[in-house]
C-alpha cells in the first residue's frame with residue numbers, strides 16, 4: 001500500500017499523540033504509587049502544605065529517644081533525665097485535626113505514666129518497664145495511626 005503524503009502525515013501525528021498519551025499515563029501511575037507508599041509509612045497526609053505537624057515532630061523525637069533508651073537499657077544503664085517535652089503530647093497539634101480521637105488523651109496518659117515508671121525503675125526492672133512504654137506506643141497507634149507500627153514493634157527488647 002502506498003500512502004499519499006497527506007496520509008503519511010496523519011499516521012505520523014497519530015503516532016506522536018499515542019506516544020505522548022502513553023508517557024503521560026505511566027507518569028501518572030508512578031505518582032499514585034509513590035503517594036500510596038507515603039501513606040503506608042506514616043499517617044500524615046501525603047501532601048501537607050503546612051509542613052510537618054507539631055505532633056509528628058514530637059513523635060519523631062519520641063522514636064529517636066526510644067531507640068537510644070533501648071541501647072542504654074540493653075547495656076544495663078539507667079536513663080538520666082525524664083524528657084519533659086514529651087508531656088506536650090496532649091496539646092501538640094496533629095497533621096489532621098481529626099487524627100486525635102476521643103481516646104487519645106487516655107492513651108497519651110498511659111504512655112506518660114509508663115515513661116515515669118521507667119525513669120524511676122530499679123535496674124532489674126528496666127527491660128520490663130521499657131517494654132511497657134513501647135506497648136503504650138503500640139496501643140495508641142493501633143487505633144490512631146497504624147502506619148509506623150512495624151517500626152515501633154522493632155523497638156521492643158527481647159526478654
Ligand code: HEC
Nearest residue numbers: 042044053055056059063094095107108111137140145148
Ligand atoms: C496517644 C497516642 C500516641 C502515642 C502514645 C504514641 N503515638 Fe506516635 N503518633 C500518634 C499520632 C496521632 C501520630 C500522627 C501525627 C500526625 O500526623 O500529626 C503519630 C505519629 C508517629 C510517627 C510518625 C511521625 C512522622 O514522621 O510523621 C512515629 C514514628 C511515631 N508516632 C512513633 C511513636 C513512638 C515510638 C511512640 C512511643 C514512644 C509513639 N509514637 C507513641 C499517636 C501516638
